[in-house]
């Protein structure tokens with residue numbers, strides 16, 4: 122296949138014992154020796170009524186998460202024989218997600234917009250989801266390609282240096298979303314995912330913009346997807362604890378950003394409060410309670426090695442030992458970065474070297490995936 126010529130590291134990365142060990146479950150799904158989590162979740166029966174109070178449904182979700190994690194310990198091949206239930210853990214999570222849409226709390230902006238009735242919060246996404254593109258991505262980290270990447274239009278962040286500003290920010294000022302993106306529902310999104318599988322994808326990669334405003338559509342699509350394929354969450358990770366509870370058991374591989382090593386830089390450049398506190402809470406949760414198979418992306422910013430890169434690397438080394446890191450040097454002063462002189466350039470080679478040396482000193486696994 123052409124990607125093996127363009128990216129030989131997609132094969133050689135698996136020669137590394139530590140990569141194989143840290144991503145053994147993901148590798149098992151690729152090899153067909155393990156089941157993707159969402160397929161197992163479909164076999165967990167849930168008796169509920171959509172008019173049940175939200176607290177009742179949230180309580181049931183917690184119970185089903187415990188049941189799910191007990192089942193996960195069983196032999197994966199035996200799990201293939203489990204029967205899909207009409208009312209299951211995924212339909213329960215989707216029902217709760219749709220209820221949250223009435224007072225949106227998907228991300229920590231907690232706008233509480235009633236997206237069902239047409240109100241929009243900061244992300245400007247209504248109850249409908251839109252994708253700007255979907256294709257087999259050969260530019261992701263080597264263990265992820267070819268990746269069935271689905272780019273959602275819109276974002277809950279407002280990063281002044283956004284590297285994807287055309288689909289996350291710029292359209293908000295100029296264009297109607299219908300003019301720039303394709304509307305999808307759960308069924309059509311599942312169709313797009315399945316088409317990626319047919320083309321050779323080894324994961325379904327939800328990205329954007331950001332997938333967070335579209336949690337309800339993504340969970341809903343899992344009802345219709347059928348292939349044994351890794352589900353991958355590629356996000357700024359600024360979702361609420363409640364929103365994370367909806368997906369934590371269905372996602373096999375996590376690809377979260379870790380942008381800032383403190384709250385102040387998060388406020389200044391992305392316009393969000395409590396960035397570091399929220400991101401570390403979510404990272405720890407997927408590490409300890411979720412699949413634990415995580416590649417953290419950190420974009421090194423000019424003049425931010427001391428205040429952001431080093432505290433992030435310290436945190437990862439101490440609290441997230443199973444994670445690998447992509448230490449990225451692709452920062453460009455895009456979108457509105459020129460209004461901030463301290464970040465209005467690319468990182469220097471000295472800054473990149475300092476970041477990499479510091480990661481090495483802490484024993485972080487980054488070389489093969491950066």
Ligand code: SF4
Nearest residue numbers: 225228231232242244
């Ligand atoms: S996803 Fe976040 S930004 Fe968008 S409406 Fe919901 S709470 Fe607001």
